[in-house]
Amino acid sequence: MDRPLQVGVIGCGEIASKRHIPAYAECAPRAQVVAVADVRRDRAEQCARVFGIPRSYGSYADMLADADLDAVSVCVPNCHHADAAIAAMRAGCHVLCEKPPATSVAEAERMAVTARVTGTFLRFGFQYRHSAEAQTLKRFIDGGELGDIYAARAHALRRRGIPGWIAFAEQAGQGGGPLIDIGVHVLDTALYLMGYPEPSVVLGATHLRIGNRDGVGLWGEWDWQTYAVEDMAVGVVRFVNGASLMLETSFAANIEPTETTQVSLMGNHGGADLFPLRIYQERHGTLLDTTPVSQQPGSADPYVAQASQFVDMCRTGSADDSALATPREGLVIQRVVEGLYRSAQTDCAVAMAPTSEEETLNAQGGAGPGEEMAAGVPSPRLAGVA
Ligand SMILES: NC(=O)c1ccc[n+]([C@@H]2O[C@H](COP(=O)([O-])OP(=O)(O)OC[C@H]3O[C@@H](n4cnc5c(N)ncnc54)[C@H](O)[C@@H]3O)[C@@H](O)[C@H]2O)c1
The missing domain is CATH 3.30.360.10 (Dihydrodipicolinate Reductase; domain 2)
Structure with a gap:
């Protein structure tokens, strides 16, 4: 890839303006944030002004249709992660989505399946692992x-x-x-x-x-x-x-x-x-x-380490050297979280079904690229455990 990775950011709040956009700036000239979108258009415009970003939009659908993007950071509230990430992947963009992956296992599964069928990278912003x-x-x-x-x-x-x-x-x-x-x-x-x-x-x-x-x-x-x-x-x-x-x-x-x-x-x-x-x-x-006296160099700012690996992955098309959280790992997290909430509600231990994007894909009849994903997909099995 000759040009910098063309990055768009969805959501222009705290995590976007304090972490994602500055972290991508550290990745120059390998990457450049060229567009931002926020439902609050004034916020998108202000963000673009502050960071010298060429284009701003009042909707991510407009940004994905108009800007020629390679990758997107999803920095919206949790309930919008799945829709924004899926729209971006369907527009051919790689996605770095903020944590948590989603608000439900069903959403996280739809995201994982979309990454699989669109052939895009989906990774999650769990920066502690990059410390x-x-x-x-x-x-x-x-x-x-x-x-x-x-x-x-x-x-x-x-x-x-x-x-x-x-x-x-x-x-x-x-x-x-x-x-x-x-x-x-x-x-x-x-x-x-x-x-x-x-x-x-x-x-x-x-x-x-x-x-x-x-x-x-x-x-x-x-x-x-x-x-x-x-x-x-x-x-x-x-x-x-x-x-x-x-x-x-x-x-x-x-x-x-x-x-x-x-x-x-x-x-x-x-x-x-x-x-x-x-x-x-x-x-x-x-x-x-x-007690270590020195630690792994190059990871002083975990957000920069995370962004840098995401940029390299998108530019090379290879995930080999990446420590970024994968769709499977996002699904495991989401299943544990949902299972813990369900366990708390039901006063029962919750048995977990295996975490496999492959199985999810098969369970949906092997959807192909561009096909609409079913909203309801298998969730963790409930079982009382003696
Ligand atoms: N990794 C971390 O440690 C960390 C820290 C803080 C927040 N986060 C995550 O980042 C995400 C955003 O948190 P935040 O603190 O930046 O919130 P925020 O409220 O400051 O910013 C969210 C922005 O998204 C915009 N928005 C809402 N719905 C939208 C939509 N449909 N399309 C476009 N824009 C939309 C809002 O107008 C707002 O500007 C959350 O998922 C949160 O969990 C992660």
């Missing part, structure tokens, strides 16, 4: 230093961190509370480091005890009278390979730190905490803690 800590630990894991990772703990907890400026309380727009908003980050990071094992059973509980009453807000004031999603979620995931993962996530909980994020892994040769990175082993009759 220096995660990339450094990945090298140790790949080198066998932890052995077989059989257990993990992950948490993303805030004491009073309900983001007051966004309609997080609206279930329809977000698909849930902290689990689908910040829990997915540590879930993805843990699964990435574990090699994305196939989940078999999930058991979850959600709580709403603080968000629906007036109180102190460290992330701005929120509308407690309309707050409708969980303020805390906990879960256990078991995997087909025998491994297990425990997850805790909150916007509000009565804990000591105002914010704490951690991914911990336990293997038969070693364990590790990620933030900050420490590795725990038994060597030569000694229990050893290892």
Whole structure:
């Protein structure tokens, strides 16, 4: 590819203007953001003005029809991820879609199938896995230093961190509370480091005890009278390979730190905490803690690392060297999240169906390029587990 990758951005809010567009600027001359779209046209125009982007649109359909784009970042609220990403892929664009993949398994499956039939790359914005800590630990894991990772703990907890400026309380727009908003980050990071094992059973509980009453807000004031999603979620995931993962996530909980994020892994040769990175082993009759002095170079800003890999992937047509979250991984995350919510609602453990784009495609009768995808597709199987 001679010219810079021609990138469009759908949604001109916080994540687009603070992360995606600046990250693509770091990728010049390999990439250039040439168009932006937002339902709030004034916001798109202002974004284009601030970043010197040639074209702005009041709808992504107009942008996809008019601008000659190679790739698109999807930076709209969760409930619009699937429609925007699918429209972009059908317009022949590769897609980097913000997390979470979608608000339901059915949407994530439609996205995965569309990527398959259109032959476009679909990747998800889980930037924690691109952090220096995660990339450094990945090298140790790949080198066998932890052995077989059989257990993990992950948490993303805030004491009073309900983001007051966004309609997080609206279930329809977000698909849930902290689990689908910040829990997915540590879930993805843990699964990435574990090699994305196939989940078999999930058991979850959600709580709403603080968000629906007036109180102190460290992330701005929120509308407690309309707050409708969980303020805390906990879960256990078991995997087909025998491994297990425990997850805790909150916007509000009565804990000591105002914010704490951690991914911990336990293997038969070693364990590790990620933030900050420490590795725990038994060597030569000694229990050893290892703290790195330097870490994997080139990953100082995980958003830039993510954008750079996406740009390279689109330019070369090869996903070989990429650490970006794939459609299958997005589906695994979405199935675990939906399973945990379902488990919390039903008071039952939820057994998971295998995650396979191939199966989804077959289940839909092997849809071909350009064919309309069925909206309803198989969801995780429900089962009480003794
Ligand atoms: N990776 C991260 O750590 C991270 C951090 C923040 C947000 N996010 C994700 O980014 C996404 C956007 O979050 P945000 O904080 O930027 O929200 P935001 O509200 O600041 O921005 C969203 C923008 O999308 C526009 N929009 C809404 N519907 C649209 C549509 N149909 N077509 C075009 N534009 C539309 C809105 O007008 C708004 O300008 C969410 O999915 C969120 O989960 C990820």
